Amino acid sequence: MKNLIAVFTLLFATVSWVQAQDNKAPASPKITAESPDKNIKVVYGQPSKKGRVIFGAEGSNSLEKYGKVWRTGANEATEVTFKNDVMFGGKMVKAGTYTLFTIPGEKEWSVILNSTLGQWGAYDYEKIKGTDVATIKVPVSMTKSPIEKLMITPANSSIAIAWDNMTISVPVMKHG
Secondary structure, three states: HHHHHHHHHHHHHHHHHHHHHHHOOOOOOOOOOOEOOOOEEEEEOOEEOOOOOOEEOOOOOEEEEEOOEOOEEEEEEEEEOOOOEHHHHHHEEEEEEEEEEOOOOOOOEEEEEOOOOOEEOOOOOHHHHHHEEEEEEEEEEEEEEEEEEEEEEEOEEEEEEEEEEEEEEEEEEEEO
């Protein structure tokens, strides 16, 4: 009987622990952000700084290295949907959903739209870069104080990306 009670106690403790784990907020929650005119929707995993150095040169202890392709978020690669055709930083892009990658730099970032969806991170980018739809370069602005959580903010005429001490803005205009 004692063994049976011990087994049930252990089983109950395990189930309680698993349920407690399920109730925790994910480390990088999935965020959906839309522009006020509903033309642009961005879905991304939102990582936090947590005291880490986010951007830096190769060989530094930074999370993301300058000059390296980044999924621009956490977990699954970020996806951007345009309900209408747009001019994305001066390049024509058809309505649809695209994977968003960036290549951070100290002074400017390359922002890439790619038509291959369902990517986990940027691990296979070299294999799919032939499906890039648009690549543009945008200048970096430095913030006065660090931004704790990655923020991707679509507006009616731009998409802003801000994290740590850097922010960029990509002009996006409806076409036609």
